[in-house]
Amino acid sequence: MITRPGRVAGKRVLITGAAGGLGRSMARRLAEEGASLALTDLDGGAVAALAREINADHPEQxxxxxxxxxxxxxxxxxxxxxxxxLDGLSVLVNNAGIGGDLVxxxxxxxxxxxxxxxxxxxxxxLGCKHALPHLREAQPASIINISSVAGLAAAPGMGAYNATKAAVWMYTKTVALECAKAGWDIRANSIHxxxxxxxxxxxxVAFAGGDEAKAHERLARGIPLKRIGEPDDVAWAVVYLASDESRFITGTELKIDGGMLAQ
Ligand SMILES: NC(=O)c1ccc[n+]([C@@H]2O[C@H](COP(=O)([O-])OP(=O)(O)OC[C@H]3O[C@@H](n4cnc5c(N)ncnc54)[C@H](O)[C@@H]3O)[C@@H](O)[C@H]2O)c1
Known part of the structure; x- marks a missing residue:
């Protein structure tokens, strides 16, 4: 492993669902900030290709x-x-997830x-259970679970999604408290x-007849900052929570919602 300078220099990060929109952005920002990366996804070919792209700029990363x-x-x-x-693991990002139909x-x-x-x-x-033995060996360490605003506020037709994301929110707090009680410098936080x-x-987009701009405009209506988010809006929060800049933050939830849940 080659260590490069940056906000997460020397951090060894596993990201699930890394072939998706948010995972790719997290991978790129973390690589630029010095982390080495294990990129995992159901689509193994896509994460292998992403790893090659990153290694073209940052060899063996x-x-x-x-x-x-x-x-x-x-x-x-x-x-x-x-x-x-990676010669160990110091950060786990549980990011893989699905949306699903409104039912x-x-x-x-x-x-x-x-x-x-x-x-x-x-x-x-499963991620926390199997990563923790490695995180214990690489303290200070960090677990970042990607929940959603849907884990904090319900919406009609989203029962299953709401329930899973609320469970991730609360489970993250349990893991944070267990690590603290055990005296491990392993923080656990959720992003929403x-x-x-x-x-x-x-x-x-399909519901808007394939008109992406129209779909995004509709989705932005309830958001005080009047736009939906870019993947980097989430990726920078992951960089922060993966870094030692957030060393006193554990068991909390970070909303990235343009002010929506402040209303
Ligand atoms: N984009 C949003 O609007 C939004 C909002 C809130 C929360 N989230 C959450 O962010 C996370 C990432 O979502 P995204 O927007 O990047 O979605 P995405 O569909 O672009 O990416 C999801 C990735 O997860 C992978 N995946 C799906 N099932 C898997 C499995 N069984 N094993 C391994 N990988 C699997 C997919 O192959 C895909 O690459 C999800 O947990 C999602 O619920 C997204």
């Missing part, structure tokens, strides 16, 4: 791994491989509910973005 976050066996393999390739309670199905829980919620427990321009918003 990023590695890609195929990873289904719902599989405990995958977590065991990926965490071991990442710790080997009201009476129409919801057990299959859809369980799928959402497995990908958005159970994965976070509002609408951010990534493929997860595709259903809203």
């Amino acid at each position: 990023a590695f890609g791994y195929a990873h289904d976050v719902t599989s405990e066996a995958d977590w065991v393999r990926v965490v071991a491989d990442a710790a080997r390739d 009201w309670a009476e129409q919801d199905t057990v299959d859809a509910w369980r799928r959402m829980q497995a990908i958005n919620q159970e994965s976070v427990m 973005p509002v609408f951010i321009k990534t493929p997860i918003l595709d259903p809203f």
Whole structure:
């Protein structure tokens, strides 16, 4: 591993869902700020390509791994491989997640509910469980769980998503308190973005007849800053929480919502 200067110099970061809109942006900003990266996603080819792009600018800084976050066996393999390739792990970003269709309670199905829980919620427990032994060896360490404003405020038709993201919010606090009680310098915090321009918003674009600008304008209506977010709006928060700049912050939630939940 080559250590480069920056706000997260020497940090060894595993990001799940790194082929997606937010994950890519996190990977790029963290790489620029000196972190080395284990990029994981269901789409192993996409994270391998992203790692090659990053390594073209910063040699030997990023590695890609195929990873289904719902599989405990995958977590065991990926965490071991990442710790080997990065020479340890000091930051875990549980970012992989899905949105899903708007479904009201009476129409919801057990299959859809369980799928959402497995990908958005159970994965976070598996990530913390299997990364913690490595994080303990690399203190000061940080766990960053990507929840949503939907984990703090409900919306009709979003029962499963609301429930998983609220669970991630509260579970993060439990992990933060466990680490503090054990005397480990491992912080755990959750991030709560509002609408951010990534493929997860595709259903809203489809609903607007494929007109992306119209869809984004509609989504921005309830946001005091009058726009939806860019992936970097979240990535910079991840850099902060991964760095030692946030060394006294644990068990908290960071809203990235243009003021929406301040209303
Ligand atoms: N973009 C937003 O508006 C927004 C708002 C709030 C919260 N979030 C959260 O941010 C996170 C990232 O979302 P995004 O906007 O980048 O979405 P995205 O769809 O662009 O990326 C999600 C990534 O997760 C991966 N993934 C899905 N299932 C997986 C699995 N089982 N195992 C491994 N990887 C899997 C996908 O392949 C994809 O690359 C999600 O947890 C999402 O809920 C996004």
